[in-house]
Amino acid sequence: MGDTVRKVHHYATLVPNRPGQAFKVLATLVSAGINLLACTGTPRGRRAQIDVVPDDTRKFNAAVKKAGLKFSPKKSGFLIQGEDRPGALADNLKLLADKGINVAAVDGLSAGQGRWGAILWVDPKDVNRAGRVLRAKAK
Known part of the structure; x- marks a missing residue:
């Protein structure tokens, strides 16, 4: 998943x-x-x-x-959650980097019980594009 x-x-x-x-x-x-x-x-x-x-x-x-x-x-960003695994955050950051989208700030953590989460922000001009990139991988 x-x-x-x-x-x-x-x-x-x-x-x-x-x-x-x-x-x-x-x-x-x-x-x-x-x-x-x-x-x-x-x-x-x-x-x-x-x-x-x-x-x-x-x-x-x-x-x-x-x-x-x-x-x-308000400023827009993204909450990402999933099953914890090595590279969970790095995988998502790479998707954005590969599309030339700069991450302005990020906080990631283990949520316990095999789950992880992160909150990240991108420049306002990149919010829609970042959403498409991240959601395409999540499907």
Whole structure:
């Protein structure tokens, strides 16, 4: 069975780089019933960037607006999931590289129980083409 590929939307926010700040953002999303497909955080000096990929972007946008949270405009990427195997991520990256599509960022991990997953982003001009390339392999 091939990997599954899903186009997703990513949003980012900056918070003070102090204990509990990511929790506050995530707790607000949880209280609004937001399910996240991915979340990552990175330091930015005295601030930290929290990146989230919500399962339902409409619900996410409504919750963020209601809570008064400030997130960046959406950026598109892809969630890839499948049976874990050596080279699972590399195989997908090669497909894009062979078509001249640059991957701007990627996070991959083992999901346990023989599964793996990755989230990756490409330049906005390449989103549609990258989707076609990745989905063609997944069929």
